[in-house]
Amino acid sequence: MNSDPETYKVRLEIFEGPLDLLLHLIRQQEIDIHDIPIAKITDQYLNYLQMMKDLNISVAGEFLHMAATLIYIKSRTLLPPDPVASGQEESEDPRRELVEQLIEHEKFKKAAHMLYEKETVELASWPTGLNEFEEEEKETVVVTLFDLVSAFHRIVERYKEQVVMDVHHESVTLEEKLAEIRCLLKVQAQFFFSFFLQHRISRLHLVVTFLALLELVRLKEVRLFQKAPHDDIRIVAC
């Protein structure tokens, strides 16, 4: 293959995957896909990758994987026929799997082209649909499972941001917490410490809450019970 970079520039194209590049090489030279000159194609393929590297274009992993496959197939075709296997059916063509893959790939490329044509026609046809009854339509979407996951993803992302912001803005005093817990105790004679955890609160809040509880114990307003280490703490009004 010509290594003159000027020639390459003209030929530069975007290939989405290694099969695209291989098909291009085969088509360009009008090679019979069922009888690929594997050594020649392998060299051209590797040249192309080298050229991309020379131009500082990153080469995706799947292209390198295909390179390895091609080199393997090439090496197998160069080997003399296996004397052990020769007695049996004729040994399988090492190119077979790749050829099948290429043919399959080309079918899907044609299918994609068929879709492209259909899309072209459809994009030229506008649906009718009146707005005299439009007030019935609010800002709504037909929801798919993907919408559901996306929505949850958005919420989680938003939530993360908020937590960071809370830490900076919030301040809470021991007095406030004491008042809050006393208030709570009036409604309910006992509750668990995990109650405080259910509402998203910052570490500062949690620490102050804990200090407030200890203060209430000291003042003999509450008693704390814990069955085992790390177990939930039961808070009971005295």
Next chain:
Amino acid sequence: MLSKETYDQIIAILFVAREPVTLRQFQEVFPALPELELVQNLSECMSEFNSLQGAVQLRQIAGGYRITTRPEHHELIREYLKTRASAKLSLAALETLAVIAYRQPITLPEIMDIRSVRGTSTIRTLLEKKLIETRGRKKEVGRPILYGTTQEFLVHFGLNDLSELPTLEEFAEIFETGDTLHLSAPESPPVSSHTTPDGDGSLPANVPSPE
């Protein structure tokens, strides 16, 4: 006077129009037609269309031309509007549903906390659409009601059971945008006019010509 082609073209425009189409708008679309001729065409178009059509009518409304359904069909149309699948949700309802689906059983305060939005109207909508249901009460102060998704929810999203809900991790790769795993040449041919926003190496150049 009015050619079949112009007639079809005028009607086609009126069919896709969302508002009455003004004379000025028609003039922009048919720059070759003199104003007087255009007005005549429109008027002929109107009488021809209305003599042919019993379902809809072409009328002059609010200084423009517009096709509307005839009043006698309104009741029937309302019947039709009722039949449309009510699979649509507002964005707010969708978010609430997502939180419930992934964190069920969950209480209202918890939902509002996660979404950092107050308001209970989305819960009502979801209950009405039978996408969520109550699941008893949480054993905590105030004993708030717990919510979870329904059988109807599974049916709507084509799930056999809740374990089929995709996890965030599974979609993590998909949520990441702009993965550029492709070989792309800096001197790539000028396909820019065709590149789609997903930036995945759009390449209509390779589409064979249909001929």
Next chain:
Amino acid sequence: MLSKETYDQIIAILFVAREPVTLRQFQEVFPALPELELVQNLSECMSEFNSLQGAVQLRQIAGGYRITTRPEHHELIREYLKTRASAKLSLAALETLAVIAYRQPITLPEIMDIRSVRGTSTIRTLLEKKLIETRGRKKEVGRPILYGTTQEFLVHFGLNDLSELPTLEEFAEIFETGDTLHLSAPESPPVSSHTTPDGDGSLPANVPSPE
């Protein structure tokens, strides 16, 4: 058979509908009509409407009935709507979609294997455009998510159902008979004038004729 009144009523409904109207919906609107008669009416309605109208056409899409403008008016309509050509799917997205359409339900690793391309940006695009959807999980190790095409896919490509897609074998035959489509021939003419019909209003050879 088809009364003028029923004809008008059907057309009026189709006229306001934003989505293809299914037989089930028509049944709800016309509870008095037996199903067989309704189907006959719809079919008569379609042929009568299409013989009368040059501007719009009544078609069967995605298992329903729908009125759209005829493709030949697209330039004029675009002129009126002042829209640029709608964004088409990239070739990469179309290829991914083709794999999903013909092999559904299919998992992400399987898609990537067939296309020999890693990367999920096309999947994301297709999910966002609601052309594909999840279809539960495959019963194998890791229980990967399955994907399939949607109703919107049928609408987007003007198909009534999936059986209208040519079989993959049909594409293979072209291949075997040596009909060499140079899929990525560098000598192919510039894209803009060629692959989109926008330029001269001519459409690809296989414009589906309205049934």
